[in-house]
Amino acid sequence: KMSLNHASVDKLEVCEEEQEDAPDDDEESALITDHRVKFSGVDVVIYSDLAQSQKKRRRPVGSCRPSGAATAKDAPSRTDAFLAALVLIPAIVLSVVAIAQPSYVVSLLPKSTAQYDPCRLDVKEQQKEKMYDLAQQNFGEWNAALKSQDAEKVSSLYAKDISFLPTMSDEFVVSDEEEEHYFLHFLLKHPQSIIEEDKVQVLGTGAYMHTGLYNFLVNTTATNHITIQARFSFLWHNFGKKWEIMHHHSSLRPALEAPHAPGTVMDEMLRAHSASLASLDRADEPLLSALAADTSDPLPDILLPVCHLDMSKRLRKKLFWRARRNFAAWNAALLSLDPDRLSALYATDVSFLPTLSGEFVVSDRDEERYFLRFLLKHPAAAIRADKVQPLGSEAYVHSGLYDFELNTTAAGERVAVRARFTFLWRRFGDDWRILHHHSSLLPNASAAAIDGADADWAAA
Structure with missing residues (x-):
């Protein structure tokens, strides 16, 4: 119980002499109202505790004592x-700081618990x-690690639970x-x-996707080098001690050209990729449609914040099948x-x-315009290998290898190509x-060009 013996309430008298004749039902509210009027700055919890205490044990009439009269009790x-x-x-101070700067509060946590940052949305x-x-x-730290020529230093920036689709x-x-x-x-x-060119998509205070276009300067021989135009996707996550790359x-x-134009360099490259591949079986279409239409969920939702990594095997399995x-x-x-x-199926952002x-498509309008052209190739896809990395129960990264079957000519000539996603x-x-x-x-033909086997194609 909190004491009322404070300088600001010296004149408060703890007694019920004036309330003796009040009805029992009104006794508690009368005491609360009386104290509110006289001392509006006192916490309401004190009124409630005082009223309930007085109601349980009434002091005899006439036994009032000033609150300033201290007793041994x-x-x-x-x-x-x-x-x-x-x-x-x-x-109270920490609560105010947590609202204003949540990442600062996370930095104060012990290292063993900081990885479980709830990642404010x-x-x-x-x-x-x-x-x-x-x-x-x-990114600058990653690039500096490349320049150091130290594979161990580069590898230290990647998480142990990694998924990686390399350039070459x-x-x-x-x-x-x-x-x-x-x-x-x-x-x-x-x-x-x-x-x-790049874009950062924030998944909370503890994770983000960094994606865009970058240029690589690489050596093909001891004296020659070329510049490679490439694209990148980095998923960074804060594991408490430092930021690491999860994906x-x-x-x-690819060349900047209309994907459906017949007889282009892109179509020739598609044919080269498909030389060793068998066509995909389009008989799977009804099965795929049925699976997509199935909205049943065998496991109940257990919500965890985005980028929360402390997940049970059951939840990981649930998200794997959600990804499929x-x-x-x-x-x-x-x-x-x-x-x-x-x-x-694509988000606005x-x-x-x-x-x-x-x-580099960064708007839903540009994305829809691309698919208007791409669908003219009548594409179909099938996964060959994949991995699902949960980011809580509300988000995940799904990556791997898949096969595409596409039309490369207006006559409907179809090829199968292998790709990454x-x-x-x-x-x-x-x-x-x-x-x-x-x-x-897949970069197999491109990697050969970069190694010097086809310098003209690489320059193009």
Whole structure:
């Protein structure tokens, strides 16, 4: 119980002499009202406690004593109030700071718990600008690691639970050992990179997707080097001690041309990619449509904030099947040849690096315009290998390898090509939408060109 023996309430008399004849039902409210009028600055909790205490044990009429008259019983109450103030004042200050600067509060947490940052979703514009600056800083650190020629230093920027689709390899890298092995070879080319155009999509205070176009300067021989135009997707996450890369997709930039134009360089490259591939079986179309239409959910929703990584195996399995179902819905939209249906799966604040265009699409209008052309090729897709990385129960990254079957001529000549994909899906209410999509052809033929086997194609 908090004491009322304070200088501001010295004249308060704790008695019920004037309330003796009041009805029992009104007794508590009468005491509360009386105290409110006389001392409006006192916390209402004190009134309630006082009223309830007086109601339980009435003091005999005429036994009023001023609150300033201390008794032996009052001494520990003052000590309790002082100790309560020591606890409450810092708590109030920290609460105010948490509302204004949540990331600062997270930085004060012990390192073992900071990785479980709930990733506030109500990120303000000012905080988004700070996250963009952070993205530039983290990219600069990654580029500096490349220049150091130290594979171990580069690898230290990647999380252990990694998914990586490299610029110059057909491998789908899903472990830190494989990722470090790739950089041991890639760094022999002495790569350096410069961002040409980019976008940062903030997923909370602890994660963001950084995507766009960059140029690589790499050595082809000991004395010669070339500049490669490429695209990138980095998913960075704050693991408490530092920011690390959870997903990285880097690809050569396709030529800026209309994807449906017959007889183009792009179509010739598609035919080269398809030489060793069998056609996809379009008999799967009814099955894919049925899977996409199935809205049943075998597991109940257990909501975790976006970028919360502490998930059970059950939730990871749930999101894996959610990812497969969402992919089936996306593929069914391709097979429908309906650009509106396909575009409806993408969020308004989209970033998109298409398979057959060098454009960097950052609006839903540009994305829909691309699909108007792309659907003329009657595309169909099938996953060959994939990985799902949950970001809480409301978002995930789905990446891997898939096969495309496409028309390359107006006559309907079809080829099968192999490609890589990155989807960042996020739930908006009852619907899932694609925030980011990066699709690229396997770089095997392109890598050969970069190594000097076809310098003219690389220059083009």
